[in-house]
Amino acid sequence: MNLAKKYILYLIRWQLSTPILAIVLNLLTDIPTIWATIIANLIGGLIFFWVDKIIFRKKSDVPLWEIKDEVKCVDCKKMGRGYRVVSWGKYDRSEDKNPKYRCRECSLKKMNQIKK
Numbered sequence: 001m002n003l004a005k006k007y008i009l010y011l012i013r014w015q016l017s018t019p020i021l022a023i024v025l026n027l028l029t030d031i032p033t034i035w036a037t038i039i040a041n042l043i044g045g046l047i048f049f050w051v052d053k054i055i056f057r058k059k060s061d062v063p064l065w066e067i068k069d070e071v072k073c074v075d076c077k078k079m080g081r082g083y084r085v086v087s088w089g090k091y092d093r094s095e096d097k098n099p100k101y102r103c104r105e106c107s108l109k110k111m112n113q114i115k116k
């Protein structure tokens with residue numbers, strides 16, 4: 001997604017917070033406006049954190065590699081320098097809690113799988 005497209009999407013997304021604000025302010029007429037606004041923004045924040053995360057997700061055309069020494073290849077069990085693709089286009093393992101490393105040969109095979 002290019003920046004102009006992201007910008008337009010972000011402006012539309014800002015407008016989506018308008019009904020939340022309007023509904024909450026209409027429902028919570030018994031409490032001070034400032035508190036109703038705080039509650040509305042809290043609800044909006046809970047929702048739009050995830051929406052914004054999608055809008056600002058970075059997708060790279062080139063693979064981002066992580067290289068680590070003295071690891072066991074998950075495929076052939078060979079010890080040595082390990083490689084893994086952290087992110088590449090829609091493929092994203094940046095939050096992976098158990099990252100899998102592969103030797104050079106196995107990592108190239110894996111890379112060809114991701115490419116498809």
Ligand SMILES: [Zn+2]
Nearest residue numbers: 073076103106
């Ligand atoms: Zn291997």
